[in-house]
Amino acid sequence: MSQPVLLFDVIETLFSLQPLRDRMAEEGLGEPYADLFFAQLLRDAFALSATGVFHPFPAIAAGTLKVVLSSAGKAADAPQVKRLLSSFSELPAHPDVAPALAQARSAGVKIILLTNGSADNTRQLVAREGLSALVDGIVSIDEHSVWKPQPTLYQAVCKQFNTPQAETTVIAAHAWDVHGARQAGLRAVWVERQDHYFHELMSAPSGEARTLPEAVSMALIRSGRH
C-alpha cells in the first residue's frame, strides 16, 4: 500500500488573510475589501484560465489590486500596490494548523501543500511559523502552469507523487477547490473558515469539518490510517 497523501490548500485554509485586511483598513478600505480583492483576483485568474492563458498569482494579484484600489478612489501606484501585496509574505498560520499537521505526521501520511500562490512565498510562510519539519513538499500551480480548480492540475499532482486519485485527499476552505478535486476524482474535506455554507452547486465534499484537526481526522479515517 502506498503512503496516503494529504494535499492542503494554503491561503485561507492554513494561513489567515488578516495582515491584508489590516493594511487595507489602514487605507480606509475596511472589511470586506480584502475579501472583495481576493474574490476578484480568483475571478480574474479563472477567467484567464478559461482562455488557456496562465499567469502566476503575484502578477494577477497586482493587476486586480490596481483595479480594486482605483474603483475605490484610492492611490494605485506601484509603491502602494507593493506595500499591500507584501502582506502575503506575512500571513500567520491559523492556530489549529500546527496541531493538525502534527497529527497527520504521527499518522505517517505524506503532507503536501498545493497552492495557487508561489512556492517560494509558501516556503517562507511555513518557515516563519516553524512548520517546515511537518511539511513534506510544496507544489505551486507555477510548476504545472494551471490554476486550481482545473481538474488536470489535481491529476498531475497525483501523478507527481505516484498516489491514486481515489486515495488522495484535498483539505481546503474553499468550495471551488473541493469541487475541482472531486471532479478530478480525489477525496476532499471542506474546513469551515471564512465560509459557513457550502455552495450547493459545487460537488459535495467527502467530509465537512469545523477545524483543521477535525478535517485531518476525517481524511485519515477515510484513508484507513485512523
Next chain:
Amino acid sequence: MSQPVLLFDVIETLFSLQPLRDRMAEEGLGEPYADLFFAQLLRDAFALSATGVFHPFPAIAAGTLKVVLSSAGKAADAPQVKRLLSSFSELPAHPDVAPALAQARSAGVKIILLTNGSADNTRQLVAREGLSALVDGIVSIDEHSVWKPQPTLYQAVCKQFNTPQAETTVIAAHAWDVHGARQAGLRAVWVERQDHYFHELMSAPSGEARTLPEAVSMALIRSGRH
C-alpha cells in the same frame, strides 16, 4: 458586405446593480457587499466552468448569495435570498444606454445583447426601460450552456448571426469579458463604469471609452459605418 454586429454585455454594462446595493444595505450590508457578492458569483461560475459543469446564472447566484450572507452573519433563508435576488429583475438602465442604442440603430448595425444572465430577465429589463425597439436580439449563455469568457461562446454567437469574428464588436464594462472576446478573435471596446483601470494581464481592448455612446462610436468607426 454583411451587416456589422455589436454584442452588448448586459449586467453592469447596460443595467446598474444599484437596486441590489440598496437591498443589501437594508440588511446592514453596505458597499462593497454587492460587489463582493457579484465577484464571488462570477468566481464560482468560472470555477464550475473550469470543470466543464454548467449551471445558469440564477442558480449559481442563489448559492453564492447564501455563502455571502452566512459569512456576514446574516439570515440566508429562502425568502431572504429570493428578496435580494429579485433586485436583478429591477435593474435600471444607465442613463447613456438609450442614446447609445439609438445611435447604433441609426448606423444600421445589428444590436445583440449577450448576457451571462437569463434571456427572460434581460427581455424584461429591456422592456421596462422601453428599449425593446432598439434591440435586435438577446442571447443568453443558457442557449449555448457556456459562460463568458469562454472563447467558444463568442465564436458560437458569431456563427449564430453569420458574422465574421473580426467584424464583430463586444462592448463590455468587464475586462474579463473584453479578454474573452479578444481571445476569440472578436473586437471589443471597454466602457469605463465601475472599474477605472483595465487589468494589465487581460487582452487589451480595441478601444477604451468613458461612456456607452463613445464606445458605440469607436465600434462604428472600426466597422467602417461612421
